[in-house]
Each structure stands twice: as structure tokens, then as C-alpha cells.
Amino acid sequence: MTNIHRLEERPKLVDLAAFGRAGYFQDKSIFANGKELLRSARFIEYDQDNFQLDVCDCGIVGCIPGGLVSLRRHNDCAIIVPAAHAILDGDEEATPPAFIYELGPIAFSPSVYATLRDMVPAFPEHSSLRYLSHSEVIVCNQLTAPGHFLGNIGMAPTIKTDLVLAVSDGELSKEIASLEIALGDRSQRQLPEHSRTPDRIVEFHLDLPGYPVWRGLGYRKEKPQLLIG
Numbered sequence: 001m002t003n004i005h006r007l008e009e010r011p012k013l014v015d016l017a018a019f020g021r022a023g024y025f026q027d028k029s030i031f032a033n034g035k036e037l038l039r040s041a042r043f044i045e046y047d048q049d050n051f052q053l054d055v056c057d058c059g060i061v062g063c064i065p066g067g068l069v070s071l072r073r074h075n076d077c078a079i080i081v082p083a084a085h086a087i088l089d090g091d092e093e094a095t096p097p098a099f100i101y102e103l104g105p106i107a108f109s110p111s112v113y114a115t116l117r118d119m120v121p122a123f124p125e126h127s128s129l130r131y132l133s134h135s136e137v138i139v140c141n142q143l144t145a146p147g148h149f150l151g152n153i154g155m156a157p158t159i160k161t162d163l164v165l166a167v168s169d170g171e172l173s174k175e176i177a178s179l180e181i182a183l184g185d186r187s188q189r190q191l192p193e194h195s196r197t198p199d200r201i202v203e204f205h206l207d208l209p210g211y212p213v214w215r216g217l218g219y220r221k222e223k224p225q226l227l228i229g
């Protein structure tokens with residue numbers, strides 16, 4: 001997960017001649033942490049299930065394929081995640097934008113989200129955002145876990161146990177078992193759970209180049225839960 005700390009809008013005049021049409025309109029691109037987050041603040045069609053984050057310069061949603069995301073609530077933050085449910089339904093157009101592949105889910109603190117809403121009027125108030133679903137948290141982790149540690153996006157999660165060298169504390173076999181429980185725990189479908197700070201986070205040290213660490217498992221009151229790793 002990447003926290004966005006800096007948003008910038010860049011106004012632009014779009015000449016539709018580039019798209020074989022006549023006319024001009026004013027729009028603005030939004031940059032987050034210095035990278036282009038979306039090209040058209042004006043033509044985003046927010047939907048509570050999912051929507052295209054990066055609409056083509058011509059202003060037509062879907063003109064460029066893919067780039068679907070969901071906007072969710074996570075603690076006090078708003079978070080943009082892959083459109084997990086569409087991916088799991090086999091929608092081939094539901095691929096996340098390059099921005100999300102690169103940075104993982106992106107989170108906005110309350111003040112940064114307020115700025116984003118000023119820039120993109122289609123985005124709703126934080127209080128009306130849905131909490132993350134269990135499936136969405138799994139897909140986020142499949143996206144970001146090194147070496148596809150939890151399997152590929154859109155597939156049922158699997159744990160590549162042969163990649164685990166060690167865990168931060170506790171026993172390896174016990175933590176793998178807890179991770180299995182957390183992955184399969186449908187009671188987490190309502191997800192304020194994911195928004196609560198865990199009492200303890202487990203680090204999985206993986207046998208991959210650079211020996212990366214995955215931090216997607218935590219405990220709250222001794223109950224294992226998936227985190228946004």
C-alpha cells in the first residue's frame with residue numbers, strides 16, 4: 001500500500017481534433033506523489049462497485065480498455081484498490097491501471113482525500129464509501145505480495161509455503177496455519193475488521209532475490225486477520 005501525500009492538478013485544454021472530432025474543452029489531469037493518477041478529472045464516472053480511474057483524454061469512459069478500480073474505506077482513509085469482484089467474475093476488462101500495479105493499493109488520509117474530492121467532484125464523501133471486502137483484501141495482497149506468494153490475481157489464493165524462510169516471531173508452521181485461516185475466513189466479509197489496528201503483525205521473510213518481507217497477516221485479540229500487505 002502506498003500513502004499519497006502530494007496531489008497536484010494540471011489544467012489542460014483538450015483539442016478533440018486529435019480524436020477526429022471538432023471542438024475543445026477544459027479538463028485537468030491529477031498527479032499523485034508526482035505520477036499521473038488520472039488524465040480526466042472531469043469525465044470520471046464514479047460507481048460504488050467499480051469505475052475507470054484513468055479516462056481517455058477524449059472524455060469517453062472505456063475508450064481506453066481496462067484500468068478499473070474500486071474506491072473503499074480503510075480506517076480514516078480512502079483507498080483505491082483493484083476491482084476485485086469484477087476480476088473474480090472473469091471480466092477481462094477489469095485489469096487495474098498501471099499506477100496500481102506499480103504502487104499497490106493507494107491510500108488517502110482524510111485531508112488528502114478532501115483535496116482529491118475538490119479536484120474530482122465525482123468522488124463521494126468518505127462516510128459513504130464501502131468497507132473493503134474479504135475478496136478485495138485478498139486481491140490486494142495477490143497484487144503486492146512478492147513472488148506471487150498468494151497466487152495470481154483472480155485465482156483462489158494459495159500459499160507458496162516453499163518460499164517462506166522464516167517468520168518474525170512464533171513458529172513457521174503455526175503462522176502458515178493462521179494465514180490459511182485468515183484467507184478462508186468468510187466471517188471477515190464485513191470488513192471494518194480490516195480497518196482495525198492489529199495487536200501484532202507477522203513478517204514473512206521470503207526466499208526471493210533481495211529477501212523481501214511480506215506483512216499481510218496480523219492478529220487482533222488472538223484472531224488471525226488479513227491486512228493490506
Ligand SMILES: [Zn+2]
Nearest residue numbers: 056057058063
Ligand atoms: Zn478516447
